[in-house]
Amino acid sequence: FSRKVLEEFLPKVVPHHEKKERFLTTIVELVRGAGGSVGGVEMSSDVVLGVNTQEELAFAAGLLRSRINRRHMEKGVTFWDPESTYVGPRVKIGPGTILFPGVILEGDVVLSEGTRVGAGSHLTDVLSAPDVIIRDHCIITQSRIEKGAVIGPFAHVRPDSHVGPSAHVGNFVELKKTI
Template identity: 30%
Template sequence: MALDVIVLAAGQGTRMRSRRPKVLHEIGGRPMLSHVLDTARALSPERLHVVIGAGADEIRRCHAEVADVSWVEQPEQLGSGHAVLQAMPGVSDEATVLVLYADVPLVGTATLEACVSASGESRGVALVTAEAACPEGLGRIVRDVEGGVAAVVEHRDATDAQRGIREINTGILAAPGALLAELLARVGNDNAQGEYYLTDVIAEAVADGVPVAGLPAADPEEVLGVNDRIQLAEAERHYQRRNAESAMRAGVTLRDPARFDLRGTLRAGVDCVIDVGVVLEGSVELGADVRIGPHCVIRDSVLADGVTVEPHTVIDGARIDRGAEVGPFARLRPGTELGEDTRV
């Protein structure tokens, strides 16, 4: 079945205290929206829609090279349900529609595939949930006796018993296109904010007897939303921890995984050793037995087997042949090529 993905990226992000659109703030050196688009593409959607509003021109400029996105503008920010409605004219009734958020940058493909699959099998609604250690202020998932989702209850409306529930709604959902359009058409804005909430489609679906499945995220950290700079920093650390674990599984020793930063891609041979405070940017390729000392920056470079980089060295756009030694306190500029066993 065809898949349409709608990414919501129209919010102002006032809590970021920034002149930049929230979705352009970076995780691992790339805008949050770019991470979400890459994850969406991994699902091979037929169409990819991004709803933009605040800072729309800047968002488009930042993604000027993107050719596979249909940009949809939400002139007034009237809630998540209203945002999805703006994209629905470009969505096929026969497709499964997956709704994502540009400020939830770490969500994984496995979680999204499970959500899309559940909706496709039941022809109903599927939403991604998570177990929250501190669910204060979040919508709780209330399940029926068969394990389906009976309701999503906002914290302010929850009973004491419901506030004890730790399973929360992430907002990510999938539904058949025709069904989602029908449910959205019945969502009103009779609330204090006067907005149309996507979450309200759950109540409409339950009232109609439409099956609603709740799929727990594979990792609660992957559905963390970013609303301020504190949460941005937390998401950055989660992202870098993933990178560190991936590198270590591939045979790289990290002296302190909590002080490793990858802002691009890394290909590394076995038995490399990376000390604390190292930042890797762009495309970095390391051969086997490469040793990188503390507080180095390596950008868009290739280091062959046995290269040693001493502390406080900057390597930018260089190719270094096997056995070379660079640093400490050295700088290699773009286009530099060092031969075998060279010392700088």
């Protein structure tokens, strides 16, 4: 299905049976009922996967995480522990970047080349210039970090903050709407 079709018809799929499962195949009926056309494509089992339980969801999420992380590693990004590192599908990472265990990158994160992100750090919608060091356990949200800046450890950079070139945000520091 295209994303547009899913967004339109997925909310119309009602739960079936006692387990209240929603069957994706119901969308075929809904699309045809709305006058749309439906075609088939043969896919291998490593591309398509049914998810009906929390365990199956975790397995599918692990497969997706592995594919995304592998794509970045092929472009020169170092993952110290790929299985514990979550990189969202919209994240862009420059070569020479190092991600330590337990890092979470979500939303529109852009990490330029040579960035180091310490263990347990969580970045959401962050733009980072080259050669930035983000030490362990930092939380950075909706902010810009300029070339050569050093953040943390244990720093919290809140939305609308701008960390300047070669600036140092110390340990246990919190910034909010700061330039």
